[in-house]
Each structure stands twice: as C-alpha cells, then as structure tokens.
Amino acid sequence: MGQDKSFLLTDLYQLAMMQAYFKAGETGTAVFEFFVRKLPDTWGFLVAAGLEQALDFLETLHVSEAELDWLERSGHVGPSLTSRLRDFRFTGDVHAMPEGTVFFPHEPILRVTAPLPQAQYVETRLINLLHFQTLIASKAARMVLAAKGRTLIDFGLRRAHGAEAGLLAARAAYLAGFDGSANVQAERAFGVPAFGTMAHSFVHCFADETLAFEQFARARPENLVLLIDTYDTEAGARKVVALAPRLREMGITIGAVRLDSGDLGALSVSVRQILDSGGLRAVRILASGGLDEAEISRLLRNGAPIDGFGVGTSLTTSSDAAALDCAYKLQEYAGLPRRKRSTGKATWPGRKQVWRSIGPDGRIAGDTISVDGEPREGTPLLQQVMRAGERVLPPPSLDEIRATTASGLERLPEPLRRLTPGAHFPVEIAPALVALAQEADRIVNPT
Amino acid sequence: MGQDKSFLLTDLYQLAMMQAYFKAGETGTAVFEFFVRKLPDTWGFLVAAGLEQALDFLETLHVSEAELDWLERSGHVGPSLTSRLRDFRFTGDVHAMPEGTVFFPHEPILRVTAPLPQAQYVETRLINLLHFQTLIASKAARMVLAAKGRTLIDFGLRRAHGAEAGLLAARAAYLAGFDGSANVQAERAFGVPAFGTMAHSFVHCFADETLAFEQFARARPENLVLLIDTYDTEAGARKVVALAPRLREMGITIGAVRLDSGDLGALSVSVRQILDSGGLRAVRILASGGLDEAEISRLLRNGAPIDGFGVGTSLTTSSDAAALDCAYKLQEYAGLPRRKRSTGKATWPGRKQVWRSIGPDGRIAGDTISVDGEPREGTPLLQQVMRAGERVLPPPSLDEIRATTASGLERLPEPLRRLTPGAHFPVEIAPALVALAQEADRIVNPT
Known part of the structure; x- marks a missing residue:
C-alpha cells in the first residue's frame, strides 16, 4: 500500500x-x-x-x-x-x-x-x-535485562501488526539491546543485523532429518544453525553429532542448534550433554517458541545452558501490554x-523540562519535572x-x-x-510547575 | 518508508x-x-x-x-x-x-x-x-455483538502498531460490522466511511467552551458532533442546549455530543435528560475513552442511553489478545x-476442506474438517x-x-x-483425515 x-x-x-x-x-x-x-x-x-x-x-x-x-x-x-x-x-x-x-x-x-x-x-x-x-523498545529492554548477556534475536515479523510494525519493532528491539532480527528489510533499512535459521517445513521436505541438515549446510555453510526438534530433539542432537565430521571435511562448521518446542530447560541440558560428549562444545544452543521475558528469566534461573533466544510474538506485539496509556x-x-x-x-x-540526578553509586537518584527555563540540579x-x-x-x-x-x-x-519492579521511580513535580497548573486553572473558568 | x-x-x-x-x-x-x-x-x-x-x-x-x-x-x-x-x-x-x-x-x-x-x-x-x-475482524465482531446495533467507530489509528496496522484495522473493523473509522486514509483506500468529531485541545484554544462549540459548528456544520467533557460534562450539555437555537438560526443542526471521560453510564443518563428537556431529543450521545466490548456490554446492560461508541486502542491492538496462535x-x-x-x-x-452444516434453526450445527475431494454433508x-x-x-x-x-x-x-462463550464449537475431524495423519506418520521414520 x-x-x-x-x-x-x-x-x-x-x-x-x-x-x-x-x-x-x-x-x-x-x-x-x-x-x-x-x-x-x-x-x-x-x-x-x-x-x-x-x-x-x-x-x-x-x-x-x-x-x-x-x-x-x-x-x-x-x-x-x-x-x-x-x-x-x-x-x-x-x-x-x-x-x-x-x-x-x-x-x-x-x-x-x-x-x-x-x-x-x-x-x-x-x-x-x-x-x-x-x-x-521498553518491552525489549525488559528482555535484555532478563537475558543477562545472552544473544537475543527478533523473530516476530510474521505476527507483528502489519509491515511497518514488523520493521519498526526490529529497529526498536535492536536499539534496546537485541542483537538482530530475522527481518531482512530491517537490515537494509536500518542496518539491524539479519539472522536466519531453518524451519520445520524444510526438514519435512527431505526423506530423513540428517539429509535435510546436510543439504541445508551445503547450501548455507556460513552461520549455520540447525533446527533439531522436528521429530525428537535428543535424536536430532545425536544426528548433528554424527553429521559434524562429514561437514568438517567439507569445511563447514555448525554454529548452533535451535530448539523450538517442548521443555526447553530440560532439553537444553540433555542436548548440551549430547553435543559436549560428541566433541561439539563450541556449538551453541538457541531456543525459541513462545518465549517472553518471564520465561527467559525462569529458564536462566534454573540453569538452562541456552546461549541465545529467538523471541517473536511477545516482543513485536508487546503481548502483556499491547499499548501504553x-x-x-x-x-x-x-x-x-x-x-x-x-x-x-x-x-x-x-x-x-525533565532534570535527572545521578547518585554517588552511579545510578539514577531521581527526576524532577519542572517548567522549562527554570534551572534545576x-x-x-x-x-x-x-x-x-x-x-x-x-x-x-x-x-x-x-x-x-x-x-x-x-x-x-x-x-x-x-521484571516485577520493587519500587516506584521517584519523579518529583517542581513547585514552579504546581504554581503554573494553578494559574492555568484560573485562566479558564469552566462554568 | x-x-x-x-x-x-x-x-x-x-x-x-x-x-x-x-x-x-x-x-x-x-x-x-x-x-x-x-x-x-x-x-x-x-x-x-x-x-x-x-x-x-x-x-x-x-x-x-x-x-x-x-x-x-x-x-x-x-x-x-x-x-x-x-x-x-x-x-x-x-x-x-x-x-x-x-x-x-x-x-x-x-x-x-x-x-x-x-x-x-x-x-x-x-x-x-x-x-x-x-x-x-474477530475482536471487532465481538464489539459488534456487544453493541447490539449501536453505531461503532474505529478511533484507534494513533495507538495502532504503525501505519499499516491503523489502515488495515479500519478495514477489518468495517468488514466485521463497524460503521466507519476516524482514519481518513481508510476511506480513500477502501471506502470505509470516515467519521470525525473534535478534541479537547480545540476547546482549550478558545476563551470559553461555548465559543469553541460555535466556532467549530460554523466551520464544520455537517455531521456536527460536539465534545462536551473538557471541563464539566453536564455544564457542557447545558451549553449545547443554550447554543442550539442560535445555531438553528444559521441553519446548523447538532448531530451528537460526545462524552470521553468520567462515569459514562451515569453521565449519559444526565446528559440525555438535559438534552431532552432542552428540546434536543434528536441529538445523539456518543461515548469514547478506554472502551472495549466488555465495557460496552456493561454500559448497555445498565441501560445507558448511548447511541454510538468510539473504540480505539482495545480494537486496533486487540488489547486482551494481541496475537493469535x-x-x-x-x-x-x-x-x-x-x-x-x-x-x-x-x-x-x-x-x-471444511464442511459446514446448518441446523433447522438456521444456526451453524457443526463443521467437519476432512481431506479435500472427499464429499461430505x-x-x-x-x-x-x-x-x-x-x-x-x-x-x-x-x-x-x-x-x-x-x-x-x-x-x-x-x-x-x-462475550464469555458458553460452549465450544463442535468441529469434527473426519475419519479420512485421521487415516491420512497415520499414513503421514508412517512415511517419515523419526529415528
């Protein structure tokens, strides 16, 4: 349009x-x-x-x-x-x-x-x-805090509310600290790094899963991420271990595996074990599928060995608060x-004007909203x-x-x-602004 | 972009x-x-x-x-x-x-x-x-059912998720039964009738409320809607009554008043009374401000004399469910x-293919999902x-x-x-589809 x-x-x-x-x-x-x-x-x-x-x-x-x-x-x-x-x-x-x-x-x-x-x-x-x-950006920043340094990728274009929402959400998530987006247009328009893996449908189109992995790897050897949960996640991880030496002979390194369903916490532990004992300690584990900041936080608190998260719908629709007042x-x-x-x-x-004070600990100590032109600390x-x-x-x-x-x-x-804040932020209204409000009320006589 | x-x-x-x-x-x-x-x-x-x-x-x-x-x-x-x-x-x-x-x-x-x-x-x-x-469209249809024939207008462009969301939401709401949208572009692009009233800021820019009403009426005499809650809703209604004869002399008819804050149920009753006793029985009452289908339903159940609703954020962001699975x-x-x-x-x-049966009462009796090509009732x-x-x-x-x-x-x-459905809809899976699923599972050997 x-x-x-x-x-x-x-x-x-x-x-x-x-x-x-x-x-x-x-x-x-x-x-x-x-x-x-x-x-x-x-x-x-x-x-x-x-x-x-x-x-x-x-x-x-x-x-x-x-x-x-x-x-x-x-x-x-x-x-x-x-x-x-x-x-x-x-x-x-x-x-x-x-x-x-x-x-x-x-x-x-x-x-x-x-x-x-x-x-x-x-x-x-x-x-x-x-x-x-x-x-x-605010929703994404919550996810950035929850992910404690893990990679975060926006997967949410498909369920964003239209084209512009998908594009601007990728930008907003990146400026808030996400590492990139699956949205190719966001890289062209804004330089947001584009990331890509593979879909379950790809695996379905081949006679067996290992063949699907191999064909994908040959076609796209750089930044290779294999999706291993189409049939059975642990079996998928074992196939990755078995395939790795053959790919290595072709000069192809597996960058990561992706889990998109099931108990991501438990599966990440068993997949990590399978990869490690197969000599694939450098292969990272990415997780996706219905994640939000609460679930990311829960997974990491429970020690899930997940290196990165793909977050879709909850990010681009701000699922718990679809609008701000x-x-x-x-x-x-x-x-x-x-x-x-x-x-x-x-x-x-x-x-x-809004004036911000920083405390001795380097943290924000408080904000004051005042009348523009009145100097404050x-x-x-x-x-x-x-x-x-x-x-x-x-x-x-x-x-x-x-x-x-x-x-x-x-x-x-x-x-x-x-994620559930422990305090309200101290925003103070300066006396000059209170006085101005009283003046504004005097100007217009409502009756 | x-x-x-x-x-x-x-x-x-x-x-x-x-x-x-x-x-x-x-x-x-x-x-x-x-x-x-x-x-x-x-x-x-x-x-x-x-x-x-x-x-x-x-x-x-x-x-x-x-x-x-x-x-x-x-x-x-x-x-x-x-x-x-x-x-x-x-x-x-x-x-x-x-x-x-x-x-x-x-x-x-x-x-x-x-x-x-x-x-x-x-x-x-x-x-x-x-x-x-x-x-x-689904969210809007819930509002259409809740509004029981009252006018419904989409006011949600500003908090929609970007330009395309605002435009396509206006289209989706209209096809679901809304009467129109405030979004001008939706009329040009799709023929969705555009509706417009006035904002509080307009009233603020004039020395008094009556003057604001009169200036707006002179500039835009057709489909005239006056916003009466900027200072005091009931006082606003009385000003409308007082102004009406002067406007009538200029050939201007007040179409409706809009309430955008406060207790919409109680205010609509008192405003109706003020308008009626002032001889303005034909002036309709529109309500807006944080409405959704539950609130529309509650207002009408309690007998609020509201003729139309402007619905914004809850519609265009589908506030209770920002995405479908x-x-x-x-x-x-x-x-x-x-x-x-x-x-x-x-x-x-x-x-x-999906087959739908209609019962003797003219209502949907049930759907069957089957394999395409297999004739069903x-x-x-x-x-x-x-x-x-x-x-x-x-x-x-x-x-x-x-x-x-x-x-x-x-x-x-x-x-x-x-609004809270009393039953699950009976969707049946045809035996031919169950058989096909078993065949599909046989084709791919997951291990």
Whole structure:
C-alpha cells in the first residue's frame, strides 16, 4: 500500500479542527507534549524510541496533488481548507529526549512548538510513531535485562501488526539491546543485523532429518544453525553429532542448534550433554517458541545452558501490554498555559523540562519535572532537535542510540531493573510547575 | 518508508531455505495451509480477513533491481539464488474461505499449492497479513455483538502498531460490522466511511467552551458532533442546549455530543435528560475513552442511553489478545502428506476442506474438517481463488464481505455469541483425515 507518508494517514477530526482554526483565525503558537500517563502492570521503566521516524515525518510533511483532489471531492472539508493545504508544511520547533533514554510516566519525551493548525494536525501520526517504538523498545529492554548477556534475536515479523510494525519493532528491539532480527528489510533499512535459521517445513521436505541438515549446510555453510526438534530433539542432537565430521571435511562448521518446542530447560541440558560428549562444545544452543521475558528469566534461573533466544510474538506485539496509556496534549496556546482537566485525565500544563540526578553509586537518584527555563540540579533530558521545521542535530546512528539505552539500563536503580519492579521511580513535580497548573486553572473558568 | 511490498519484507531463513531447495533440486509441488491453533481465552469464534491483501501480495510478488543488488552485496545468499530471483513470481494456486467467514481453530482458511521455494517464501508476509486482519475482524465482531446495533467507530489509528496496522484495522473493523473509522486514509483506500468529531485541545484554544462549540459548528456544520467533557460534562450539555437555537438560526443542526471521560453510564443518563428537556431529543450521545466490548456490554446492560461508541486502542491492538496462535504449515510435498509432530504442535496433514452444516434453526450445527475431494454433508467453506498465480474470482466489495460477516454472526449458536462463550464449537475431524495423519506418520521414520 505504501501509504505511510500519506497526508490522509490521520484522524478526520484533525482536518475538521484545522478548518475551524483557520476560519476562526486561531493560528497562534501552540505547545503540545507527548508523554505516557502510566506504566503497564509490572513494568518499571520505559525507553524513548521513534524520534527519528517522527522527525522524518515532520520534515517531509506535505499534501500531494492526488490527495488534495480526493479531499476536495470527499466533502469532508471545504475549499477554505484545501486552498491552504497546498503549501502546508511543518515549520515548528521540536524538543525531545534522545532515543534510548530511560524515562518514566508524566515526563514529556517530545514537545512540539508550532502554529496551532500544524501542531494539532501532526498529533495522530506522531503518537502512532512514538507510541509503538517506545512500547517495543521498553518491552525489549525488559528482555535484555532478563537475558543477562545472552544473544537475543527478533523473530516476530510474521505476527507483528502489519509491515511497518514488523520493521519498526526490529529497529526498536535492536536499539534496546537485541542483537538482530530475522527481518531482512530491517537490515537494509536500518542496518539491524539479519539472522536466519531453518524451519520445520524444510526438514519435512527431505526423506530423513540428517539429509535435510546436510543439504541445508551445503547450501548455507556460513552461520549455520540447525533446527533439531522436528521429530525428537535428543535424536536430532545425536544426528548433528554424527553429521559434524562429514561437514568438517567439507569445511563447514555448525554454529548452533535451535530448539523450538517442548521443555526447553530440560532439553537444553540433555542436548548440551549430547553435543559436549560428541566433541561439539563450541556449538551453541538457541531456543525459541513462545518465549517472553518471564520465561527467559525462569529458564536462566534454573540453569538452562541456552546461549541465545529467538523471541517473536511477545516482543513485536508487546503481548502483556499491547499499548501504553499515552497522550499528546496541548500545554500552552498563545502564550498562556493550558491543561486538560477531564476526570481522571488531568495533565501538567506549560512547557516542561525533565532534570535527572545521578547518585554517588552511579545510578539514577531521581527526576524532577519542572517548567522549562527554570534551572534545576542535574541534567536536562529534553534538547532541541528541530528549529523552524529543520533538524538542528545530525541524527545519531542506531548503534549510538543502542549505547544510550545500555547506559540508561545500567544506571537504573536495581529494584526497577527487576521484571516485577520493587519500587516506584521517584519523579518529583517542581513547585514552579504546581504554581503554573494553578494559574492555568484560573485562566479558564469552566462554568 | 513505503516498504510494505518489498521482497525483503521476510525472514532471512526463507531466503536461506530457498537457496537450499534450489541447490538440492527440491522444487516439487508443496501444499501449505494457514490456520489458527486455538482461540484466545473467552473468545468463541474467529472471522477470516486479510485475503484481499494476501492475494494482492501474491499477484504482485517480485524482486526489484535495487533489492537484488542489495541482496547480492549483503552476503546472506549466493549468486545461485540471486540469479533465480530475477524472474521469481508466484505461479501457484490458492484456495481460501471468503473474507468475513466465521471459523474455528484447526480449520484452514487459506491453502497455497505451489512449487516449494515459492510456497515457502510467501509464508512470512502471508501470516503477517492474514493474522492481523483476522485478529482485528474477530475482536471487532465481538464489539459488534456487544453493541447490539449501536453505531461503532474505529478511533484507534494513533495507538495502532504503525501505519499499516491503523489502515488495515479500519478495514477489518468495517468488514466485521463497524460503521466507519476516524482514519481518513481508510476511506480513500477502501471506502470505509470516515467519521470525525473534535478534541479537547480545540476547546482549550478558545476563551470559553461555548465559543469553541460555535466556532467549530460554523466551520464544520455537517455531521456536527460536539465534545462536551473538557471541563464539566453536564455544564457542557447545558451549553449545547443554550447554543442550539442560535445555531438553528444559521441553519446548523447538532448531530451528537460526545462524552470521553468520567462515569459514562451515569453521565449519559444526565446528559440525555438535559438534552431532552432542552428540546434536543434528536441529538445523539456518543461515548469514547478506554472502551472495549466488555465495557460496552456493561454500559448497555445498565441501560445507558448511548447511541454510538468510539473504540480505539482495545480494537486496533486487540488489547486482551494481541496475537493469535496461528501457523502456516507444510501439509503435503511431492504428493505425500506431511505434518509437524513437535511436542504440543502436531497438525493434521494433507489438503483439507471444511464442511459446514446448518441446523433447522438456521444456526451453524457443526463443521467437519476432512481431506479435500472427499464429499461430505453441508457446504464446503474453502474455494479456489487463484490459479497459476492469477485470481479466478473478482474480489468481493467490502460491503459484500460485511454482509458475509453479518450473516455468519447471525448463524452463530447463541452460546458462542456471548462475550464469555458458553460452549465450544463442535468441529469434527473426519475419519479420512485421521487415516491420512497415520499414513503421514508412517512415511517419515523419526529415528
């Protein structure tokens, strides 16, 4: 379909509101911020991701002639809007936390400052891009902590929610610390290393399993991984031992075996034994099949000799929390602070900055959310990344982002690193922000 | 990114296996089937969806020169494969259940019959397309049953997993019985009617709420929906009553009000009362904000006078079950039945057909899964949709698919229509299929 850059990839109400803003002359400067309201149950932190795609969206935003024609014929908006859309571009400023930054609820990770119709219109796709990658990077980071240094590969393209989800999940998982993805496109688009093994169907197409292994090895001798659970996992391991000398004569080294079913803990122990006593100590064991961070943690706690994990559905769909409770909210308009006060959805108004303090142990000691411009102790996490519609910083490489995540995870207090966190992170609201919220409430008289 | 048609949108192992199949001369006819292994907890049925996109993928499958160049340089495959890929097309047959068909676990909804390298390669994207839309159509159908005829609109683009997820979720929800989507692109791409209201940020940008309502109404007088919960929902309703005569003088009719927070049940009652006593009996009440099928059902059971629901995150992410346990499995190769026997993942081999019997009450009485070609009682659900790589049937319109779903839901036995189903659907395995499974196990000697 190739419509991920379409101007029409939005909610109809954005166009309706744009039309009304222009008609009412409400085109002053608006400030919107994107933040997460609360963590999914059992999650202790989040990892910011998706900024690169968000900035790309803003930088290239425009309406094509074909879209404009369609919009005019659709009857959804009038000529007063379509005439203004022809030259519509994003000309605002953006401040954001760098991708890979560890963050917590109510902390804005992105702020848009732009004329109201622009700042409003970009809401739908900005949330769509920031939410998904932040969700997957955070989920992946939990797996990285659980895997304690073992190899982690994304196997989740097939059950990801469409093509873009598969591609961006591979990126988000890699920046969170995964080693690569089975998704070939993610290597071409982002340089995420592609990994590949073999499927059960391959084994089924040959008269016997050993023949299947040998044919696969001859065709793909590099990074050779053999899937050994199609019929009987231990028998499969013995066939690998028997085949290894013949492959060695051909100059082929078996890199790893993969287990994809059954009791992975018990099978990894017996397979390790079979491989070791067959002289294949260097052959690694990969496991896959319905894994998530809890199962990875359980397997390793019980001493399973597994060297790497292929994680699919639970990663790319964030199976225990398919969405984050997040929002992109108006914080200021025409110089005045604004905030939503709907029951249960109240937000902090104004332009904000997040300050992070590091304790003597090198771990994060606490964050303070304050009014932008008020100096606080610590390091400010939001930085300007776009001015008047153009990037002011060269985008970091994916490996640089990966290093940011790794250092953030290292600095995470121990109770928050656990799969079931032992503490809430101390995020403090600065007095200046509390005062601003009271001012915002005074400005608008609700009755 | 626009890479949803890329040949590289696949798992690396598909390319590795293709290379090995060609090298080993294993290019005989393979039969793969796509099916769901089990239902999510509390779901009673599934709705087949995604076939149109799957067939489009198969019909247009090819490798671009740029992709071929990249593949050659990537080192992942050798020239023995890339030389064959230049003319690679899908030339196989496809049998499938029509989109909108209600179905159950273990019933194949799509069968591919093609030379092995083709049938294998298409696995990743076929699953990616069929799984997601089937997931969302099934989730949406649960909401349609819960809403008992009230209007249902998809509001979920922003938290859908990327652009394609947002677009295809709008399609899947519509074919399952939703009335439309906020996603403008879904109207252009598929004719899904676009609906739009207004956001809280709009109200915040005006000095008072009434002014915001009036400005919005003047700019967008058709299908006017006013969001009344920004400050105080009941006060908002009274402002709507006060404003209505002035709008009427301008020829503007208020279509509906929307509630997006608070106790939607209690607020809908008081808002209905305020509107009715203000002479606005024709103004409808729409509700949104964290809704799912359970909450819709609860609200209506308690008599909430809500005329329509906007459903976002729970729909487009299928929040209680972000993925289905589904598979695309080799069933036959070179004329012999095959099946996977990995622990806990055994499948039924061979080419299959599903026969559906309708009882005297007009409801589905039972399904039988049998070997294709063996006549059974009832109606066969799989039909040929592609021959030698080309469609043999004109694709049904989305409204025709919607009618298929509606009739399927009507025929669903009452216990399976409930949100927590009262019975398991009787799917029978025909004796001929049991015999074929035994034959398949004899063919491959696992030890």
